[in-house]
Amino acid sequence: MADYFSELGFRPLAEGEVPDxxxxxxxxxxxxxxxxxxxxxxxxxxxxxxSAPAASKAAVQALPLVQPLENENCAVCLKNYDEESQCRMMPCKHKFHQECIFTWLKQTNSCPICRKELPTDDLDYEAIRKHKERESERNQQLESLHNSMFS
Structure with a gap:
């Protein structure tokens, strides 16, 4: 089991480094x-x-190139895909023109359709996001415990 500091990615300050x-x-x-x-x-x-920060460059570049289906359109620009267009697929399986999704992800880290988030380079935002996920898990566990006790 990882300790609190390594789980959140904390590290000791380097020589001459000032704390934030x-x-x-x-x-x-x-x-x-x-x-x-x-x-x-x-x-x-x-x-x-x-507003959420931009998606990390590594996460954006890792989006796979895919071929669009016939009569599909990009949810960002609302244009149909043509044969030469390059499509990128988000982890949630939504497809977009490469230029459209790259521009979108420079502004925010979420899918334009379902709002599933990609990782960011903002450490504070990621820490808050992890905290909210853990809090949601705890609430679900408490609800499950409550239901098992009183049903």
């Missing part, structure tokens, strides 16, 4: 469950709060 106090405050608010304060802090940092 904003990130420390962000982690403290996240870990203590104060999401209202967390949201206020993110807005104060000027990151907009509600």
């Amino acid at each position: 106090h904003g990130a420390h405050l962000l982690r403290l608010l996240r870990d203590s469950g104060n999401f209202d304060l967390l949201q206020m802090f993110v807005e104060l940092r000027g990151e907009g709060g509600s």
Whole structure:
């Protein structure tokens, strides 16, 4: 079992490296469950709060090239695929023109159709996302436990 620090990808500071106090405050608010304060802090940092960061370049480049089916169209530009068009398929199996999806993923990290997220290069965003996933798992486990006890 991995410890807390290696699970979240933390590492010791290198020689002469200065800690990011904003990130420390962000982690403290996240870990203590104060999401209202967390949201206020993110807005104060000027990151907009509600929009997700761009998808990581490695994740975008790893999207496989696929052949579109006849009479399919791209959900971003709404044009039909032609024979020369290059399509990329997201992990959720949705297909898009290569240029369309690359432009989209420079703005946000999610599928334009189903909102399934790709990884980002933003460590704070990824840490918050992991925290929310763990919290959702815990809530599902508690619900399952409750149902098994009282049904």
